[in-house]
Amino acid sequence: MDGSGQHISFTVISEGEEYIIQTCENEYRNLMVLLNDKIYIEDFGQCGGQGRCATCMVEVTAPNGALLTLERNEQSTIAKKGGATGNCRLSCQIFINSALNGAVINVLSDIY
Numbered sequence: 001m002d003g004s005g006q007h008i009s010f011t012v013i014s015e016g017e018e019y020i021i022q023t024c025e026n027e028y029r030n031l032m033v034l035l036n037d038k039i040y041i042e043d044f045g046q047c048g049g050q051g052r053c054a055t056c057m058v059e060v061t062a063p064n065g066a067l068l069t070l071e072r073n074e075q076s077t078i079a080k081k082g083g084a085t086g087n088c089r090l091s092c093q094i095f096i097n098s099a100l101n102g103a104v105i106n107v108l109s110d111i112y
């Protein structure tokens with residue numbers, strides 16, 4: 001063991017482009033911050049991660065149904081913005097940990 005964070009790899013789809021993202025545990029505060037750093041997405045994460053704006057909404061497909069537990073207030077923020085389907089999440093409420101490994105994250109910014 002060298003003490004460094006666990007290596008994490010997942011796929012992001014944004015505006016028809018596919019990106020393989022490599023990171024490690026807790027390298028970023030949350031997935032919204034990571035996406036803004038690695039990929040430029042217009043008007044993404046406007047409330048700065050407070051779970052209010054839903055501009056950071058993503059559709060998540062993860063092995064074993066991981067990542068589908070919503071945080072407090074997430075459901076109502078998502079519903080307000082019309083993201084009703086079962087696997088929508090606010091990416092600012094997703095932490096960078098092993099649950100992301102192998103996931104596919106579809107950025108939904110084009111619904112605005």
Ligand code: FES
Pocket residue numbers: 032044045046047048049050051052053054055056057077090091092093
């Ligand atoms: S950044 Fe506003 S809800 Fe996630």
